[in-house]
Amino acid sequence: MNCQICGAHLPDGAMFCGGCGSSTTATPMTRKRADPRPSDTTIIQPLAPRSTVISVPLWPAGSIQAGAVPVPAGTDPVEPGDHAAGAHAAAAEPPATAEAPRYTLQFSTGETVSVRGTGLIGRRPLPQPAERFDHLIQITDLGMSVSKSHLEFGQHDGEFWVNDRYSGNGTVVRRAPAPALRCEPGRRYLVARGSRVEIGDQFFMVL
Incomplete structure (x- = not known):
């Protein structure tokens, strides 16, 4: 049996993958996350104070x-x-x-x-x-x-x-x-x- 996430070989009875740590029942579909909005931006240095x-x-x-x-x-x-x-x-x-x-x-x-x-x-x-x-x-x-x-x-x-x-x-x-x-x-x-x-x-x- 192989891990469905990273493909590593799994021994019989294993509950977690020794390579990526994923559950043996995890699939690519269950690992997908919702697209985060609006917390999707890398914050850069603070901007200069605003003027008139x-x-x-x-x-x-x-x-x-x-x-x-x-x-x-x-x-x-x-x-x-x-x-x-x-x-x-x-x-x-x-x-x-x-x-x-x-x-x-x-x-x-x-x-x-x-x-x-x-x-x-x-x-x-x-x-x-x-x-x-x-x-x-x-x-x-x-x-x-x-x-x-x-x-x-x-x-x-x-x-x-x-x-x-x-x-x-x-x-x-x-x-x-x-x-x-x-x-x-x-x-x-x-x-x-x-x-x-x-x-x-x-x-x-x-x-």
């Missing part, structure tokens, strides 16, 4: 607050019980139209994507059941510093915005000469063309 930002409240669209400092997650005027990451995103954003500007996202991993409307970016982006997005952009990150559903994006009055989806390593927006801006999860931040958006060890340019 320009952000757009999640509900309603409202006016743009220049120079406003983000408030803690959960204090935006959202619908009751809607504090879960991304649960509000698609409903708040109007559908894309032909007049909406088109943006190009140029990734450090080599991908270049032309987008218009809303989307998710990550290693394996997965919308919530009630969400609808125009784009699902999957990028390669062998170091797993990028979360599966790391970042959400869209447009506000034709301007591009990003929203960190409570990722493991966070999101940073950079555009010289302004200081680096660390995005608070659950808030939308306007990103001008020519900016660099860092997600874990990877980044993309907004053009």
Whole structure:
């Protein structure tokens, strides 16, 4: 008799494999584990402290607050019980139209994507059941510093915005000469063309 996990020969009456320690009744199917979400990210060094930002409240669209400092997650005027990451995103954003500007996202991993409307970016982006997005952009990150559903994006009055989806390593927006801006999860931040958006060890340019 051989172990069904590692293939090692097992003596008669053995209860466990001497090679891998598996039970003699274990099979490859019983050893499979559910895909863990969201604890799937290798945490890297802490990000720099966030600076003054320009952000757009999640509900309603409202006016743009220049120079406003983000408030803690959960204090935006959202619908009751809607504090879960991304649960509000698609409903708040109007559908894309032909007049909406088109943006190009140029990734450090080599991908270049032309987008218009809303989307998710990550290693394996997965919308919530009630969400609808125009784009699902999957990028390669062998170091797993990028979360599966790391970042959400869209447009506000034709301007591009990003929203960190409570990722493991966070999101940073950079555009010289302004200081680096660390995005608070659950808030939308306007990103001008020519900016660099860092997600874990990877980044993309907004053009």
